[in-house]
Amino acid sequence: MNTAGGGDVPAHTGLDLAPFQGLRYDPDRVGSLAAVTSPPYDVVVRPDGLLHLESADPHNIVRLILPQAATPAARTKQAAETLRRWLAEGVLRTDTEPGLYVYEQRGGGVLQRGLIGALRVSEPSEGVVLPHEDVMPHVVADRAALMRATCANLEPLLLTYRGNGSETGATAVVERTVERLPLLATTTEDGFSHRLWSVTDPDALAEIRADLARQQALIADGHHRWATYVRLRAEHTSPSPWDYGLVLLVDTARYPLRVRAIHRLLHRLPVAEALSALDGLFRVRDLHLPLPEALEVLADAACAGNAYLLAGDGAFHLVDQPSPDLLARTVPADRPQAWRTLDATVLHAALLEHVWRIPEDSPQHIAYIHDTAATVEKAERDGGTAVLMHPVREEVVRALARQGVTMPRKSTSFGPKPASGLVLRALEL
8 A cells, every 4th residue: 555655656536545654742742732733824813823822832833834933934944943853852753653544523513523644636627626716826835835844744734525424435434443542632722622543454544545536525724735735746756755745534424514704804994994985886784783693694694695794993884785887897707607696706806806906915905814703803903994704605615616616715714624733744754
């Protein structure tokens, strides 16, 4: 059986999830496993969340996935030096035997289980791993520089596939494995419990491999990291460890994911200016309601058409019923109707580009934040505008991806997301 350290890479029409020797924290060398974990790099709300995680434990994984220094080159150098030091000190240790890892998250009424492994990297044109969102080139460049410097996949991205539940194949192996004692178990401060097991039995690995070879995956979270894997694979002569990338693969027939919105924070646009620019283009209604009730109003409005909540001045403003003339002038007509009517499409094509004239890929002008309350708080504190979105249904995402149509960047947030820091993949092994 091939492992993700190199060797011949077979031709596949489905998923090829290879075992690898995981790199994991030694629990005797850190304060606690919970204290060294982090949300994925793009979910950490800066700067508050970053500082909180850095102070939780001197070995918190954010020091690798979000290194802090004056320049991009200094950041990647710092991450590489930190990783080498932790390896030399035994803070991180390599598992002795290659395997796949069963990962379980439980909390907030949600139970999710999946497989962490090294997935053979494929181009979107191959139709094996389907993206559904566009990516920002500067973020891919940043992640690529970090992976090159560390020679490691520091956190798994999240992929989904539609299996047969738990009758046979990969999910059946997952269900059998969780009956054993785990390698690790911890509970993070968000109340979620995390457990991890290794799968090294050749028969179990063969059962997983045969099942996944027939499957197609959707990128649920981690488009920039997947695009980074594709770029780095192209930079290295195959076969090599760069032919594979670290992923968590979840069978959503057994464990459906939650789909949430990703909100926008417009740093340099005050709410009053944002609303003034909408005159005659959208209907605007002021809502003097607490956030949960305002989100309910947004959900009702989103059933009828494009709708957003603007915040940052102490109130919420429902923005809906866009002008048909505005949409005709701004939304590209060469895409499916399902894409043209997405809230994210209208936001980016009509509002950001034409009405507010905000560059969507400029961190100085716009931030993409998963936490609703944090987006509002930062807008109010900084004098900017929070644009709160309503989530897209998973079936819409999957249908567009199968047509080869990508959604605007940061259109969805699937979850729960895997915690970073439970298992890493070093490419130099």
